[in-house]
Amino acid sequence: SMHIADLSVGMLGANAIVGGAPSLAIGAALTAKTLGNGGVAASFTGDGGSNQGTVFEAMNMAVVLELPIVFVIENNGYGEATGRDYAVGTTSIAQRSASFGMPATTVDGTDFFAVYDATREAVQRARSGGGPSTIEAVAHRFHGHFEGDAQLYRTPEQVAELRTTDDPLQKFRASVAKTIGADELDEIDRAARELVGTAVAEARAAAYPPVSSLLTDVYVAY
Ligand SMILES: Cc1ncc(C[n+]2csc(CCOP(=O)(O)OP(=O)(O)O)c2C)c(N)n1
Numbered sequence: 001s002m003h004i005a006d007l008s009v010g011m012l013g014a015n016a017i018v019g020g021a022p023s024l025a026i027g028a029a030l031t032a033k034t035l036g037n038g039g040v041a042a043s044f045t046g047d048g049g050s051n052q053g054t055v056f057e058a059m060n061m062a063v064v065l066e067l068p069i070v071f072v073i074e075n076n077g078y079g080e081a082t083g084r085d086y087a088v089g090t091t092s093i094a095q096r097s098a099s100f101g102m103p104a105t106t107v108d109g110t111d112f113f114a115v116y117d118a119t120r121e122a123v124q125r126a127r128s129g130g131g132p133s134t135i136e137a138v139a140h141r142f143h144g145h146f147e148g149d150a151q152l153y154r155t156p157e158q159v160a161e162l163r164t165t166d167d168p169l170q171k172f173r174a175s176v177a178k179t180i181g182a183d184e185l186d187e188i189d190r191a192a193r194e195l196v197g198t199a200v201a202e203a204r205a206a207a208y209p210p211v212s213s214l215l216t217d218v219y220v221a222y
Helices: 021-035 053-064 093-098 112-127 156-165 168-176 182-205
Strands: 041-046 069-075 104-108 133-138
Touching (some): 021 069, 053 069, 069 093, 069 112, 093 104, 093 133, 104 112, 112 168
Parallel strands (some): 041 069, 069 133, 104 133
């Protein structure tokens, strides 16, 4: 079986431990560094998850071992129903990350090009032996923490407002309007909807996986 670090893109599965990704991802980063294969790990954590103790351990270890990793913190204002201002003991999550000794930046997480540029810089740094970075991407939720979240912590009017000011797709359209015509963008939207529709229909129609596949990739043979 292929080792995760041999893949050009490997995905370590999501897990139920909030803030669990950074400590898993530094393992992948250590693998990439040890094998010298140019791999770069990225972990994704919320503002709530950024307060979890192992996130700090992972950040420190990544600095100490100069690991090729990008810690992405998606700061969307709430951890479940708890406001960032209440639960996060710093006004800048990026600054807290920087205090571990790595470059850290805050970007508008709804601005495609801002995220792209910050990511490119961080990945290049990691790949050239410059160690870890943090990107704090600020964005807002359109939905609750889960389907059925009553969202008593904000009003429907606030959400409606966010949809007009904070929609990454609308912002993308506006930022490329001079170079890509509205017709072409509409066609991209249509093709994307069709692709998703086809994928959903195929998934619904597909047979369930066989019971024998239950343990595939669950255990690794060393
Ligand atoms: C270690 C751990 N502690 C607590 C929980 C319960 N829990 C699930 S989601 C969540 C809040 C996460 O907040 P954030 O990272 O901001 O994610 P978001 O709410 O934006 O999805 C908590 C505390 C958990 N799953 N794991």
